Amino acid sequence: MTATMLAGRLNVDTARFALEEIPVPEPGHGEVRIRVRAAGVCLSDVHLVDGSLRPRFLEESTVTLGHEVAGEIDALGPGVPEDWKPGARVLLQAGERCGRCARCVRYTEPCLSTRTRGVDYDGGWAEYALATHHTLVSVPDELPLEQAAIVPDAVSTPWAALVSTADVRPAQPVGVWGVGGLGAHGIQLLRLIGAAPIVAVDPLESARARALDFGADAVFDPGDPELPRRVGAATGGRGLDAAFDFAGVPAVREQAAECLAPQGKLTLVGLTPEPLTITNGVRFSFAKQQVLGHYGSSPAHVEQLVELTRHRRLELSRSVSDTMPLSEAGAAVERLQRGGDTPIRLVLTP
Missing domain, CATH: 3.40.50.720 (NAD(P)-binding Rossmann-like Domain)
Known part of the structure; x- marks a missing residue:
């Protein structure tokens, strides 16, 4: 029997967001599977749900939301460098190079068609998520995963x-x-x-x-x-x-x-x-x-911020306004839509 997991899925054609049971993904070449421990809820997610923001590169009609993700490596696909081990604490860069444009072929300049996690391909509002190994960033032991998750983007x-x-x-x-x-x-x-x-x-x-x-x-x-x-x-x-x-x-x-x-x-x-x-x-x-x-950030910016937290130049304990279980993702979206309490970041904990 195929193992399943809970995921927050958005159909961008019908604007229907729902929590669904879907198959646990298997990592392909160069990929790792992450056991998600924390995933941020951003106003961009709200704009995706209400239709005011639409994916540019999504190839399907439905996507798992969540571009701010942290957790532990659960499984390795073939071709992943030996530096990465199961159980390692990591956060995920919020996007991927397209791999197709001239800049990506040369790999000397920033990609101008970056795919965003949780927008153009499945993200981290789920119990497990896939990521290519070059989008992993090690999280120091002193940085809680709820705080690490929001470094990419927030x-x-x-x-x-x-x-x-x-x-x-x-x-x-x-x-x-x-x-x-x-x-x-x-x-x-x-x-x-x-x-x-x-x-x-x-x-x-x-x-x-x-x-x-x-x-x-x-x-x-x-x-x-x-x-x-x-x-x-x-x-x-x-x-x-x-x-x-x-x-x-x-x-x-x-x-x-x-x-x-x-x-x-x-x-x-x-x-x-x-x-x-x-x-x-x-x-x-x-x-x-x-x-x-301006849009997003580069991998180097995320790495700089992790180093700043490691050396105690940057403190993020005030940044997580509340944590909510993944099963309440819809309520988290509604909370941001209502406004009022203006949280800095809500974080889902699968």
């Missing part, structure tokens, strides 16, 4: 946006719009980089309090008509060298752009299908400002 996406896309430097004034899972870590990481001052903007009082707890120097309500002036005052009249939209809201982007300093950069991290509008295009061009798109 922590690595803002880290990559800060240090690579926007190239934030010490003592630069920076603004963060949206203090949810990505924004809270963005503030924490900006503090690590040495950005100053760090300004956080969120409509929820609880999120503004969180921003201060994570290291923001000033917090504001986006509904304040005096917000651009207040940001200017907080930065000594300079404005923001870098602003980050972690919310994925069109109005946020216009407001953030208005707060930029000359040659300032607005980086779009939160995802939305809505149009991007810069109201005062003349001012934007005259000031030589920039809008930068």
